[in-house]
Amino acid sequence: MPTEKAVAHHWRRFSERYGLIGSRCTSCKHYFYPTSIICPKCRRKGKIEEFKFSGKGNIFSYTTIRIAPEGFEKYTPYVVAIVELEEGAMVVSQVVDCSPDDVSIGMPVESTFRKIREEGKSGLILYGFKFRPLK
Template identity: 65%
Template sequence: MTEYAVPFHWRRFKERYLLIGSKCEKCKRYFYPGRAICPVCRRSGSLKDYRFSGKGKVFSYTIIHVPPKGFEAYAPYIIAIIELEEGCKVISQVVDCKPEDIKIGMPVRACFRKIREEDKSGLVLYGFKFRPD
């Protein structure tokens, strides 16, 4: 194991399972996934880990009818851009909601679900999904 492996994996773990990103103390912007440098303030910024509340609303969405290999059993399913109440956006699956029931502006909340293992294609799957709130 290389020297940087532990913090790297811990950071990824926090992002996937705890919905942790960053907040810039200077410009008060939030980022997910977390950043090392604030893209607005650059060197003068000060980024701290921030755990998002998980509350947000549907910003836009798409219904997946023809899923990638390995996800056939889940189709059709909803992939949405969620605008978190802190103001940043994440892409996630929306569960416990029929494709015909989802609406832009609908309140949603993060939930934690069993997810498929990462496969050889390197497909990245976060540990959280969103459901109607």
């Protein structure tokens, strides 16, 4: 059963998960997802600001999940990929609207808004971005 603590935990991430919002360092022009409060490259000299990604990118690497963690069982088999966004940041996400056989490294993808998981029948419905093959 979800706890009130879990509700707050998810709610803090709504904005970045809904809108694919991360960070960029204006000093070294690096992009990050999820949001970061410090630039791992520039350290204290870095200047971090919020950044909304375009949602376009390519598959850097991927795997097919056949034994899923709790809450994802109904989706098996499904693809989880590291997507390299066109701005340079890497994000881990599900790839949908295609079968695992259709996915390949370098494949262009775009973000789409989907249900990520449901906390049972009475709990929260968690939404966010996934990726699909670019039309």
